[in-house]
Amino acid sequence: MNSFLKLEILVATLFVAGCTSQQSTHESLNGVLWSQTSVEYKVAAIQSFTAARSSVEIALNDTSWSAALEQTEEYQNLPPAVIVDVDETVLDNSPFQARLVNRGIGYDPVLWEAWVNESTANAIPGAKEFVVFLKEKNVKIFYVTNRVLENPTVRNIKQVLDPQVSAEDVLCKNEKPGWGSDKASRRKEIAQNYRIILLVGDNYSDFHFLGKVGPEERIKKAKIHQEYWGSKWIIVSNPSYGNWEESLYDYNYSMPYKNKLKAKYEHLKN
Numbered sequence: 001m002n003s004f005l006k007l008e009i010l011v012a013t014l015f016v017a018g019c020t021s022q023q024s025t026h027e028s029l030n031g032v033l034w035s036q037t038s039v040e041y042k043v044a045a046i047q048s049f050t051a052a053r054s055s056v057e058i059a060l061n062d063t064s065w066s067a068a069l070e071q072t073e074e075y076q077n078l079p080p081a082v083i084v085d086v087d088e089t090v091l092d093n094s095p096f097q098a099r100l101v102n103r104g105i106g107y108d109p110v111l112w113e114a115w116v117n118e119s120t121a122n123a124i125p126g127a128k129e130f131v132v133f134l135k136e137k138n139v140k141i142f143y144v145t146n147r148v149l150e151n152p153t154v155r156n157i158k159q160v161l162d163p164q165v166s167a168e169d170v171l172c173k174n175e176k177p178g179w180g181s182d183k184a185s186r187r188k189e190i191a192q193n194y195r196i197i198l199l200v201g202d203n204y205s206d207f208h209f210l211g212k213v214g215p216e217e218r219i220k221k222a223k224i225h226q227e228y229w230g231s232k233w234i235i236v237s238n239p240s241y242g243n244w245e246e247s248l249y250d251y252n253y254s255m256p257y258k259n260k261l262k263a264k265y266e267h268l269k270n
């Protein structure tokens with residue numbers, strides 16, 4: 001056997017070995033591990049809440065400051081309030097995401113409901129301290145969430161974030177007629193009695209509803225309000241899920257998994 005043929009066999013063997021030893025994985029593995037194990041995630045979350053505190057300090061000294069696009073009536077003399085989203089903003093659902101990774105499955109509404117009913121989510125790093133700070137400053141906190149199970153959500157928030165929270169402070173999706181996925185109607189209601197000084201969320205629709213548009217259009221539409229970013233609107237990182245991910249397959253939730261994956265690969269920029 002000549003050396004060239006030997007080399008060819010070696011390369012072919014390595015290729016086959018490489019293919020057969022390849023482990024199956026899950027799209028969310030790195031995102032969930034980043035949230036659960038990295039100091040970078042922890043620091044990024046704390047940074048978000050540090051920025052949030054600075055904004056609150058400024059806003060309390062400036063009664064013309066409002067963070068809600070829905071705040072259109074006279075508001076200067078209303079008491080201040082902050083609106084926070086719940087999931088991946090103040091409550092950490094990464095153990096639920098980890099379950100999906102371990103089972104090799106995508107989002108599952110039955111498992112989600114079971115997780116919410118457990119009420120065992122921990123606080124996002126920096127969130128509890130932010131809530132304490134707001135209480136000290138006499139700033140009202142509203143939890144505006146697209147969860148629909150209010151009782152276990154209130155229970156969980158009470159345990160890890162806000163011992164004084166009541167059901168009136170947690171505004172769930174569909175709790176009242178007209179309270180859909182777009183949180184604008186809930187902000188509008190809060191704006192009648194409070195000056196909304198800050199919005200905190202992990203998904204752009206926690207600030208302004210962009211609709212079911214593609215990733216490029218999301219970025220283009222969001223630029224209209226760029227003066228809000230980082231001052232009146234504070235983002236907490238969420239690498240695991242969100243409208244950003246759904247936009248990659250046109251929000252076609254029932255699409256078979258392999259088609260979703262194909263659509264995602266098509267968005268890669270090489």
Ligand SMILES: [Mg+2]
Nearest residue numbers: 085087088202
């Ligand atoms: Mg969220």
